[in-house]
Amino acid sequence: MNAHLRIALASIIATIAAAQEPAPPKPFEVWRPNRPKTEAEHRIAKWGPRGLPSPGYAFVAAKVLPITAEPIADGVVITRNGLIEAVGPLASTPIPADYQRIDCGDAWICPGFIDLHCHVASESFDLNDTVHPTNPEFRTLDLVTLDHDQINTARAGGITSVLYIPGSGSNMGGFGTLTKTGGNSPDEALIRFPGSLKIAQAGNPERQSGDLGRDMMGMSQGIRLTLLDGKRYHEAHLAFEAGKGPEPKFDPTLELIRGLFRHEYFVSVHTQIYQVVLQTLQQLRLELGLWTVIVHGTFDGYRLSEDMADAGLPVAGGPRQYYFNPRTGEFEGLLSNWSRGGKHGWREPVRGLGMHGIGVNTDSPVVAQEQLPLQAAMAVRLGLPHQWALRGITINAATFAGIEHRVGSLTVGKDADLAIWTGDPLDPRSHVERTVINGVIRYQRNARRPGW
Amino acid sequence: MAHLTHACLLFATLCATTQDLAAQERGRFRRGGQQRPEAPTPEAPKPDAEAPKKPKSYTAIVGGDVYLGTGQRLTGATVLVADDKVDSVGHNLTLPEGTKVIDAKGKVVSPGFTCVMGSGMGAGRNSPFVDSVNPFDPEVKQALAAGITSFLAGNAGSGNTPSGDNAVIKLAWGDVAGMVAVENTVCGMTVPMTLADKEKFAELVKKAKEHRAALDEFTRTKANDANAKPPQAPQGSEKILKVLAGESRLWIQIGGGGGDPFGMGRRGGGRSQGNDVDGIRQALEVAQMLGVGVVLNKPVCAWLVPDEIAATGSLVILSPRDRTPADPTNPDRTGSNIASSAILAEVGVGVAVTCPGGMFGGAGVGTGGILGQDLNTPHIDAAFAVRGGLDNRKALRTLTLDAARAIGIDRRLGSLEPGKDADILILDGDPLHYRTFVETALVNGKVVYEKDKEPFYRHIQR
Numbered sequence: 001m002n003a004h005l006r007i008a009l010a011s012i013i014a015t016i017a018a019a020q021e022p023a024p025p026k027p028f029e030v031w032r033p034n035r036p037k038t039e040a041e042h043r044i045a046k047w048g049p050r051g052l053p054s055p056g057y058a059f060v061a062a063k064v065l066p067i068t069a070e071p072i073a074d075g076v077v078i079t080r081n082g083l084i085e086a087v088g089p090l091a092s093t094p095i096p097a098d099y100q101r102i103d104c105g106d107a108w109i110c111p112g113f114i115d116l117h118c119h120v121a122s123e124s125f126d127l128n129d130t131v132h133p134t135n136p137e138f139r140t141l142d143l144v145t146l147d148h149d150q151i152n153t154a155r156a157g158g159i160t161s162v163l164y165i166p167g168s169g170s171n172m173g174g175f176g177t178l179t180k181t182g183g184n185s186p187d188e189a190l191i192r193f194p195g196s197l198k199i200a201q202a203g204n205p206e207r208q209s210g211d212l213g214r215d216m217m218g219m220s221q222g223i224r225l226t227l228l229d230g231k232r233y234h235e236a237h238l239a240f241e242a243g244k245g246p247e248p249k250f251d252p253t254l255e256l257i258r259g260l261f262r263h264e265y266f267v268s269v270h271t272q273i274y275q276v277v278l279q280t281l282q283q284l285r286l287e288l289g290l291w292t293v294i295v296h297g298t299f300d301g302y303r304l305s306e307d308m309a310d311a312g313l314p315v316a317g318g319p320r321q322y323y324f325n326p327r328t329g330e331f332e333g334l335l336s337n338w339s340r341g342g343k344h345g346w347r348e349p350v351r352g353l354g355m356h357g358i359g360v361n362t363d364s365p366v367v368a369q370e371q372l373p374l375q376a377a378m379a380v381r382l383g384l385p386h387q388w389a390l391r392g393i394t395i396n397a398a399t400f401a402g403i404e405h406r407v408g409s410l411t412v413g414k415d416a417d418l419a420i421w422t423g424d425p426l427d428p429r430s431h432v433e434r435t436v437i438n439g440v441i442r443y444q445r446n447a448r449r450p451g452w
Numbered sequence: 453m454a455h456l457t458h459a460c461l462l463f464a465t466l467c468a469t470t471q472d473l474a475a476q477e478r479g480r481f482r483r484g485g486q487q488r489p490e491a492p493t494p495e496a497p498k499p500d501a502e503a504p505k506k507p508k509s510y511t512a513i514v515g516g517d518v519y520l521g522t523g524q525r526l527t528g529a530t531v532l533v534a535d536d537k538v539d540s541v542g543h544n545l546t547l548p549e550g551t552k553v554i555d556a557k558g559k560v561v562s563p564g565f566t567c568v569m570g571s572g573m574g575a576g577r578n579s580p581f582v583d584s585v586n587p588f589d590p591e592v593k594q595a596l597a598a599g600i601t602s603f604l605a606g607n608a609g610s611g612n613t614p615s616g617d618n619a620v621i622k623l624a625w626g627d628v629a630g631m632v633a634v635e636n637t638v639c640g641m642t643v644p645m646t647l648a649d650k651e652k653f654a655e656l657v658k659k660a661k662e663h664r665a666a667l668d669e670f671t672r673t674k675a676n677d678a679n680a681k682p683p684q685a686p687q688g689s690e691k692i693l694k695v696l697a698g699e700s701r702l703w704i705q706i707g708g709g710g711g712d713p714f715g716m717g718r719r720g721g722g723r724s725q726g727n728d729v730d731g732i733r734q735a736l737e738v739a740q741m742l743g744v745g746v747v748l749n750k751p752v753c754a755w756l757v758p759d760e761i762a763a764t765g766s767l768v769i770l771s772p773r774d775r776t777p778a779d780p781t782n783p784d785r786t787g788s789n790i791a792s793s794a795i796l797a798e799v800g801v802g803v804a805v806t807c808p809g810g811m812f813g814g815a816g817v818g819t820g821g822i823l824g825q826d827l828n829t830p831h832i833d834a835a836f837a838v839r840g841g842l843d844n845r846k847a848l849r850t851l852t853l854d855a856a857r858a859i860g861i862d863r864r865l866g867s868l869e870p871g872k873d874a875d876i877l878i879l880d881g882d883p884l885h886y887r888t889f890v891e892t893a894l895v896n897g898k899v900v901y902e903k904d905k906e907p908f909y910r911h912i913q914r
Binding site for chain 2 (some may be wrong): 322428
């Protein structure tokens with residue numbers, strides 16, 4: 001073989017190799033491209049108030065964890081009227097004269113934590129009203145009282161926002177409410193209603209599957225038919241708005257589903273094993289084009305992490321933070337697998353969701369609401385990086401729910417939701433000294449009888 | 453008077469810290485205030501019939517930060533094990549020739565964890581436990597991976613007279629004979645009792661005490677009178693006699709139960725019904741009748757009467773993170789408190805921790821639960837005691853020495869002291885940190901678990 005030919009061949013091979021070289025993966029992004037740009041553009045969703053009066057405070061501590069920025073040593077967080085006015089090093093951040101300075105010593109200031117899977121924000125036990133196989137006419141909005149024992153304790157545990165959703169006893173439990181865990185009234189505490197539509201793909205709704213079957217295919221069809229009804233209703237509205245059809249008759253069952261197709265809020269899906277996660281991906285996210293968040297994702301669903309990353313479908317995982325792999329006998333870290341990908345069975349290796357695609361949840365009261373940081377700690381124990389776990393209960397959760405402009409980090413202009421921790425907030429030995437919600441101190445620890 | 457009592461307690465605590473540790477244990481257990489009951493004379497340990505054997509083999513765990521389990525810690529120390537017992541702990545120990553050395557530099561060495569309630573993990577559910585243990589149950593390895601080297605299996609008993617059927621199981625992988633440490637060191641009963649039941653119980657205790665006196669009398673007369681007949685134990689008093697003799701711990705369950713994982717009655721009220729201060733006082737009354745400290749099993753409100761519990765020399769078992777909300781009509785006198793362990797420890801009451809009960813918690817290791825809620829992470833429960841204010845150094849005792857005391861086997865387990873069973877963990881960090889894993893576990897002086905050689909957690913690098 002002559003030299004020219006050899007070089008030519010080599011360059012061809014190199015070209016082919018370069019063509020096959022995968023592009024560096026993009027950071028994970030939640031798929032919600034068509035959602036309204038501002039709160040004001042939401043037609044169906046109702047947003048809670050912001051900027052309610054609150055005193056001027058300057059919280060000074062040895063460590064401030066803004067989450068979306070580097071940690072600040074000897075920092076200060078300045079809040080007033082429900083919002084964060086400044087975050088920065090104490091030395092270079094002036095404290096206005098009429099603000100109360102609160103010295104927190106060696107403490108860490110963290111943003112309030114967010115749980116996208118909460119069933120305990122009402123006074124009674126409103127978990128599963130399984131009237132029909134799918135119940136899109138149900139909603140938790142009217143139930144919120146924030147007086148549940150676990151919500152009271154959650155405040156003492158630094159948890160400031162929850163998505164209060166119906167249970168998974170039917171395929172569609174109803175619409176959930178995004179609420180703060182404290183406020184002078186449910187209206188004041190409201191972040192957004194609907195927070196999401198709770199869908200249970202499989203693995204519990206079987207008990208009330210009616211005439212739709214008890215297996216994946218039948219249950220899936222029930223969910224699909226109901227959502228397609230809503231989609232037609234939505235399209236009829238679009239036609240009416242464009243002057244191309246009559247005004248659709250108001251349908252209370254489908255009214256809120258309309259908001260899903262306007263991408264004002266998302267579907268939070270109880271879905272776990274590989275097969276069922278695949279259904280969620282194919283049916284809800286890809287076929288129906290819904291902004292979708294998985295709220296269990298346990299067992300071996302993580303084998304789909306690459307497809308999920310491509311589809312912008314995030315996972316708020318838990319509360320079972322491990323998958324005991326019967327083939328290897330390993331306790332695999334659920335969120336470690338979801339986020340990093342790896343060699344997972346017959347699809348290998350797969351890309352993971354990365355640090356932006358995972359969240360952590362409790363499914364309270366399955367795990368008590370206040371133990372959200374413990375869930376994150378267990379994920380770290382099994383291999384998830386600490387910083388990623390913290391994101392999973394702050395900015396990631398906020399982004400999945402579309403409320404990242406309000407909460408999820410210590411950022412100027414966001415809601416003044418924060419907690420003063422005595423140390424690593426994931427360490428069960430640390431505790432909260434104070435919790436601030438919308439700029440108001442809603443919890444202050446009493447050493448003799450701490451709230452948590 | 454209260455000041456004086458506190459001063460006495462403080463003085464006792466100060467004294468105790470300077471005494472030898474075993475004496476400290478005995479002292480703490482019986483220390484009391486104004487209501488100090490007559491303390492039973494502990495039976496002198498029986499000397500071995502045979503002369504002490506020369507150990508066959510030695511193992512030394514060298515250079516680790518050694519947590520003795522008593523609350524003390526030695527940095528860069530050596531634990532020398534002779535066969536199945538701890539020989540000595542300290543710096544600059546002379547190691548006998550042929551000692552197998554395990555390097556623990558940069559590691560933490562701790563007594564194995566003792567769980568006061570457990571199920572599965574190679575044990576049967578009732579006696580004879582020696583016939584039902586399975587030393588090759590995979591759960592044995594899994595429990596060792598969690599740091600558990602011993603636990604109480606079976607049931608602690610309930611009802612208005614002591615009952616129960618249990619054994620202290622050791623996780624001696626592969627060694628049938630090493631698995632059952634002792635049977636029935638615990639018996640249990642429930643309060644509140646009806647007045648009639650209480651009278652019946654008091655009568656039985658009285659008879660049992662008379663029987664003990666008669667036995668003493670018999671021992672004396674036997675020397676002179678070969679025909680002396682031993683007294684008959686009164687019917688139904690066997691368990692009480694064991695408690696009086698210090699051979700068995702009496703656990704008292706305060707009626708009404710504890711946590712409510714699903715929060716059905718979330719606003720308090722009925723939830724703490726029965727499991728209240730009055731229930732605890734009834735249990736302490738039993739302790740006074742017996743003249744022996746008891747073990748209060750998950751008393752919700754123990755933190756409200758710490759001095760009364762200390763005065764009887766009783767211990768407390770609790771899960772620090774179990775919560776029972778206060779009765780809204782009486783919030784200052786009801787409900788659980790995460791500070792319970794700290795408040796009780798302050799007055800010298802020993803606390804043993806256990807994991808939360810309920811649907812997703814549980815007293816086993818298993819592979820289908822929720823991590824952080826079961827015995828796969830017993831150290832998390834002790835960590836929650838620290839959250840409530842218990843000193844981090846003392847908190848390890850809740851899983852070691854105080855746990856062993858609660859199940860009546862502290863003479864053998866719970867601390868790294870000469871002569872105790874060599875049940876030892878080598879850990880990759882602070883025993884109570886959530887990321888800490890067991891690297892090596894020894895039971896009865898034998899290495900029975902190595903993280904790198906078992907599938908469970910070997911893929912996790914800290």
